[in-house]
Amino acid sequence: MIPQIYGNDASLQLIRRMVQNDRLPHACLIHGEKGLGKKQLARYFAMAALCTGEHAPCGSCPSCYKAAHEVHPDIEWVEHSGKLRGFSVDTVRRVCREAIVAPNDGAKKVYIFADCDNMDVRAQNTLLKLTEEPPSHVLLLFTATHRNVFLETMLSRMMPLAVCPCNPQDCIQALCEAGCDETDAQRAQAACGGNIGRCLEWLGSEDMQAMTRHIGELTSAVAERRQYDILRILAAYEKDRQTAITFVKLLDLQLRDALTMKYTAETAVGCDRQSAQALSGKLTVKRSVQMHEALQEAYEALQANVSPRLVLAALGGQL
Numbered sequence: 530m531i532p533q534i535y536g537n538d539a540s541l542q543l544i545r546r547m548v549q550n551d552r553l554p555h556a557c558l559i560h561g562e563k564g565l566g567k568k569q570l571a572r573y574f575a576m577a578a579l580c581t582g583e584h585a586p587c588g589s590c591p592s593c594y595k596a597a598h599e600v601h602p603d604i605e606w607v608e609h610s611g612k613l614r615g616f617s618v619d620t621v622r623r624v625c626r627e628a629i630v631a632p633n634d635g636a637k638k639v640y641i642f643a644d645c646d647n648m649d650v651r652a653q654n655t656l657l658k659l660t661e662e663p664p665s666h667v668l669l670l671f672t673a674t675h676r677n678v679f680l681e682t683m684l685s686r687m688m689p690l691a692v693c694p695c696n697p698q699d700c701i702q703a704l705c706e707a708g709c710d711e712t713d714a715q716r717a718q719a720a721c722g723g724n725i726g727r728c729l730e731w732l733g734s735e736d737m738q739a740m741t742r743h744i745g746e747l748t749s750a751v752a753e754r755r756q757y758d759i760l761r762i763l764a765a766y767e768k769d770r771q772t773a774i775t776f777v778k779l780l781d782l783q784l785r786d787a788l789t790m791k792y793t794a795e796t797a798v799g800c801d802r803q804s805a806q807a808l809s810g811k812l813t814v815k816r817s818v819q820m821h822e823a824l825q826e827a828y829e830a831l832q833a834n835v836s837p838r839l840v841l842a843a844l845g846g847q848l
């Protein structure tokens with residue numbers, strides 16, 4: 530009944546402690562990359578805030594029951610609008626009006642603004658007053674992949690809560706509980722690290738599995754210094770920023786594997802063991818540091834909206 534969350538024990542503990550001491554913030558921003566379970570954490574937070582049992586969230590009191598079945602009158606998942614799935618000013622105005630009215634049957638009223646990555650400035654400005662001076666019964670929960678989607682004035686009123694990937698064992702267990710067979714779970718975990726959502730997406734997507742293959746090919750090309758192949762493989766990712774970001778991150782994990790394989794046989798966090806091994810033999814510590822820095826730089830440039838085509842071309846030259 531209580532939302533299952535793998536890893537992130539520190540955040541869960543913090544939420545429980547805040548509820549126990551009656552010291553909840555008025556606004557909290559749950560942030561972290563796609564697939565890590567931000568909405569699940571928001572669900573947990575809302576349930577804990579309204580729980581009337583002994584150890585919140587108890588999972589068995591009437592309030593937890595309603596929260597788990599998504600029928601709690603004091604928890605609202607604020608509706609998105611438009612193609613970009615932002616929030617309309619009308620919706621935000623309505624929330625501001627209704628939030629000042631006392632809760633229906635709980636001690637709090639929880640408004641969850643999920644996936645705020647496209648929340649525009651107008652919607653944020655409309656929400657500003659409520660975030661700055663909320664009635665004591667209001668808890669606003671926001672989820673977003675990046676903190677920087679919010680105005681500084683909003684950010685300064687939100688308690689940040691980062692969601693992290695979980696460890697390999699927990700990740701594999703979670704995937705098995707979600708119905709994957711163990712071999713698939715291990716393959717997905719090896720390709721995507723401890724991001725359960727990404728693992729599930731990977732298992733359901735030929736494209737992502739192809740990406741894992743490309744990482745292997747690129748690693749071999751880097752090991753053998755086949756410059757044309759390096760550029761050719763990278764160029765396949767210049768059309769979509771998010772895919773390029775994922776690709777660069779996976780490549781960095783692969784590089785980390787190659788470096789650790791020089792010293793120990795049993796480390797694999799990346800996605801293609803065989804090519805990592807081949808690269809490992811050719812890699813000096815100095816070169817791996819240079820490559821890691823180039824990948825970091827590419828990652829940051831992609832996050833900062835620099836054109837993927839330029840970023841990947843520059844990266845290709847440095848690998």
Ligand SMILES: [Zn+2]
Binds near residue numbers: 580585587589
């Ligand atoms: Zn409860």
